Amino acid sequence: MATITxxxxxxxxxxxxxxxxxxxxxxxxxxxxxxxxxxxxxxFYDHFGPKRVxxxxxxxxxxVGSAIGAALTGLRPIAELMTINxxxxxxxxxxxxxxxxxxxxxGQFTLPVVIRTVSGGGRQLGATHSQxxxxxxxxxxGLKVVAPGTPEDAKGLLKSAIRSDDPVMFIxxxxxxxxxGEVPEDDYTIPLGTSNIYREGxxxxxxxxxxxLEISSKASQQLEEEGIDVEIIDLRSLRxxxxxxxIKSFKKTNRAVIVEEGWRxxxxxxxxxxxxxxxxxxxxxxxxxxxxQKEVPLPxxxxxxxxxxxxxxxxxxxxxxxx
Amino acid sequence: MADxxxxxxxxxxxxxxxxxxxxxxxGEPVSKGVILAEIETDKATVEVESHYExxxxxxLVPVGEIVPINTPxxxxxxxxxxxxxxxxxxxxxxxxxxxxxxxxxxxLEKPSEITTGKVIKDKxxxxxxxxxxxxxxxxxxxxxxxxxxxxxGTGMGGRITKKDVQTFIxxxxxxxxxxxEKTGETKPILPATRMMPTETxxxxxxxxxxxxxxxxxxxxxxxxxxxxxxxxKMDKLxxxxxxxxxxxxxxxxxxxxDYIVKAVAIALREYPNLNASIExxxxxxxxxxxxxxxxxxxxxxxxxxxxxxxxxxxxxIGIETREMVNRAREGKVRPNDIEGSTFTxxxxxxxDVENFIAIINPPEAAILAVGSAREVPVINGGKIxxxxxxxxxxxxxxxxxxxxxxxxxxxxxxxxLENPFRLFL
Numbered sequence: 237m238a239t240i241t242x243x244x245x246x247x248x249x250x251x252x253x254x255x256x257x258x259x260x261x262x263x264x265x266x267x268x269x270x271x272x273x274x275x276x277x278x279x280f281y282d283h284f285g286p287k288r289v290x291x292x293x294x295x296x297x298x299x300v301g302s303a304i305g306a307a308l309t310g311l312r313p314i315a316e317l318m319t320i321n322x323x324x325x326x327x328x329x330x331x332x333x334x335x336x337x338x339x340x341x342x343g344q345f346t347l348p349v350v351i352r353t354v355s356g357g358g359r360q361l362g363a364t365h366s367q368x369x370x371x372x373x374x375x376x377x378g379l380k381v382v383a384p385g386t387p388e389d390a391k392g393l394l395k396s397a398i399r400s401d402d403p404v405m406f407i408x409x410x411x412x413x414x415x416x417g418e419v420p421e422d423d424y425t426i427p428l429g430t431s432n433i434y435r436e437g438x439x440x441x442x443x444x445x446x447x448x449l450e451i452s453s454k455a456s457q458q459l460e461e462e463g464i465d466v467e468i469i470d471l472r473s474l475r476x477x478x479x480x481x482x483i484k485s486f487k488k489t490n491r492a493v494i495v496e497e498g499w500r501x502x503x504x505x506x507x508x509x510x511x512x513x514x515x516x517x518x519x520x521x522x523x524x525x526x527x528x529q530k531e532v533p534l535p536x537x538x539x540x541x542x543x544x545x546x547x548x549x550x551x552x553x554x555x556x557x558x559x
Numbered sequence: 560m561a562d563x564x565x566x567x568x569x570x571x572x573x574x575x576x577x578x579x580x581x582x583x584x585x586g587e588p589v590s591k592g593v594i595l596a597e598i599e600t601d602k603a604t605v606e607v608e609s610h611y612e613x614x615x616x617x618x619l620v621p622v623g624e625i626v627p628i629n630t631p632x633x634x635x636x637x638x639x640x641x642x643x644x645x646x647x648x649x650x651x652x653x654x655x656x657x658x659x660x661x662x663x664x665x666x667l668e669k670p671s672e673i674t675t676g677k678v679i680k681d682k683x684x685x686x687x688x689x690x691x692x693x694x695x696x697x698x699x700x701x702x703x704x705x706x707x708x709x710x711x712g713t714g715m716g717g718r719i720t721k722k723d724v725q726t727f728i729x730x731x732x733x734x735x736x737x738x739x740e741k742t743g744e745t746k747p748i749l750p751a752t753r754m755m756p757t758e759t760x761x762x763x764x765x766x767x768x769x770x771x772x773x774x775x776x777x778x779x780x781x782x783x784x785x786x787x788x789x790x791x792k793m794d795k796l797x798x799x800x801x802x803x804x805x806x807x808x809x810x811x812x813x814x815x816x817d818y819i820v821k822a823v824a825i826a827l828r829e830y831p832n833l834n835a836s837i838e839x840x841x842x843x844x845x846x847x848x849x850x851x852x853x854x855x856x857x858x859x860x861x862x863x864x865x866x867x868x869x870x871x872x873x874x875x876i877g878i879e880t881r882e883m884v885n886r887a888r889e890g891k892v893r894p895n896d897i898e899g900s901t902f903t904x905x906x907x908x909x910x911d912v913e914n915f916i917a918i919i920n921p922p923e924a925a926i927l928a929v930g931s932a933r934e935v936p937v938i939n940g941g942k943i944x945x946x947x948x949x950x951x952x953x954x955x956x957x958x959x960x961x962x963x964x965x966x967x968x969x970x971x972x973x974x975x976l977e978n979p980f981r982l983f984l
Contacts, residue, residue: 490693490695490721517694518694518695518697518698519694519695519698520693520694520695521693521694521695521696521714521720521721522693522714522715522718522720523715557715
């Protein structure tokens with residue numbers, strides 16, 4: 237096992253897949269000569285050349301649209317959108333084309349497109365560049381939506397996404413690129429749509445993903461000092477949503493807190509809570525709590541931004557409220 | 560917004576109740592579910608829970624007063640809210656009378672169901688089972704046969720959680736011990752010697768004593784009783800009970816009485832005349848076999864009712880009976896616990912009684928008085944051996960049944976008590 241950053245893990249996944257399959261290419265704003273806004277594709281242009289590493293205009297609809305076209309002709313594009321906030325410009329292509337073409341053409345085509353993008357706040361980028369609208373994409377059948385919280389998961393899930401014949405939104409988090417973690421050295425993959433028990437515990441289940449896994453993990457360490465034993469389930473994929481480990485865990489702890497960075501309304505918490513109620517009603521021993529972003533456009537001011545985003549203390553408070 | 564608390568109807572035939580104690584005093588805060596007052600009905604002392612939140616503005620009924628059901632007994636308001644009591648009650652009464660007059664025309668509702676708009680609204684918002692409990696606590700309590708009304712909630716807002724149910728189970732496991740099980744010798748307790756004569760005291764009859772007196776006088780005076788005693792061999796039943804109890808946790812161990820209740824219930828299926836009531840010129844054969852079990856409580860006697868005992872396992876009968884007996888002894892009995900019996904068993908086995916005769920509990924047609932099971936010499940194949948024997952005497956209403964039928968019933972009962980595995984079928 238090597239300890240590497242999330243950035244390195246993502247970079248390695250793309251690199252290794254591109255080495256093994258010449259049909260894979262990357263495209264996006266500044267992915268080539270510059271090496272990527274978050275430096276994920278540094279060195280790719282020199283190694284793979286301009287044909288497989290394409291800088292594009294600042295036109296997200298073009299990026300996603302042409303990636304879809306390339307995929308229909310048999311290539312396997314990895315399109316990068318600088319942030320998920322810009323994906324709205326490409327919404328038509330993502331939800332009306334990528335998510336539906338295979339279905340609309342009766343399975344004559346597959347659509348092996350990976351849309352890599354960056355979600356999340358906390359970097360003082362203002363209301364329009366700091367959103368966490370992951371659930372919007374998870375709403376559409378036909379799309380797979382993946383959002384890893386650790387380097388190991390990022391590498392294994394991205395490889396599966398690249399090998400998938402269906403379109404995948406691969407959502408990275410803006411403040412996780414420097415996070416380090418152990419990653420296996422061999423060529424491994426992690427299946428899309430599998431939730432993972434990140435931490436075992438017996439008192440309460442936290443269900444979370446992406447950046448909030450880090451926040452929940454810190455909260456669980458502090459709670460442990462107070463004798464509260466938290467189990468954490470990392471969803472890893474929002475669609476398909478793997479509820480099996482969640483339900484199993486809930487039947488053990490009977491209490492749940494769902495932690496997400498996006499807004500509370502119509503969010504991951506709403507969906508997971510409902511599914512718990514549907515599958516494990518008789519196991520509920522306390523109201524299920526949601527920790528989420530305050531329902532405001534995310535402020536630019538650092539203090540205000542932090543107070544709008546879910547913090548470790550918010551998670552601790554919610555856990556204590558359900559106990 | 561002021562809310563009016565009314566005298567609740569706690570039982571089918573309750574028409575009035577005595578307010579025996581105000582638990583919440585005027586000016587004190589009230590939350591939903593707290594006990595406001597205790598009222599005494601003919602049968603038991605029951606607690607009145609608040610459906611409202613706020614402050615107790617005024618008691619409308621002093622302690623000791625008897626009031627009909629649906630009478631306003633207290634007003635609950637928000638903090639510092641001033642209320643014109645007469646106006647408030649005036650509204651209440653006018654609403655009620657207008658509802659009543661409307662009722663006369665349309666006859667849509669029974670008068671006893673007339674309540675104010677407020678109360679109806681409150682009914683819509685009622686919690687399932689009138690308690691605030693988590694779905695998990697509800698499931699566990701249902702599986703364990705526990706009444707959530709008896710459990711104290713420590714979760715947020717007084718919600719009953721799994722932990723509370725488990726704590727409750729542990730607590731009743733500790734306190735439960737049915738005296739009926741004791742058949743051996745009891746150590747005599749010497750009363751403290753008193754050299755002075757005790758003072759003569761006058762004790763007024765409480766409602767329970769008065770009700771027992773009235774009912775028993777009527778029963779003994781009006782019902783032509785006859786009595787038959789049968790001797791039962793109890794060795795096999797005690798063996799079977801020991802085998803079953805070895806498999807059960809302490810708090811669920813069965814008592815001899817549970818077997819008798821079950822046996823009586825099954826035997827009654829063949830003798831509908833003994834599971835009956837007489838009314839005008841008709842004998843009513845009851846479809847349900849609900850066995851009343853006489854329980855000594857402070858200052859009197861109650862019968863708790865094991866509903867449909869013929870359809871229940873001995874284990875279940877045991878668990879339910881214990882709960883009802885505990886509630887009865889704690890003065891927290893609920894109307895369902897004591898209503899609807901169709902035949903009564905009075906068991907004095909724990910008091911080392913050879914045999915006794917009971918008075919029929921009207922409107923039932925018969926009652927079985929059960930003595931202690933005792934080790935006695937038994938002649939078996941010309942030799943004297945020891946055996947466990949128990950006498951039981953049935954008292955029967957001669958207007959409904961005759962000696963031969965009652966005797967056959969006692970024989971049939973022997974078929975179950977002396978072959979106890981039939982009870983598990």
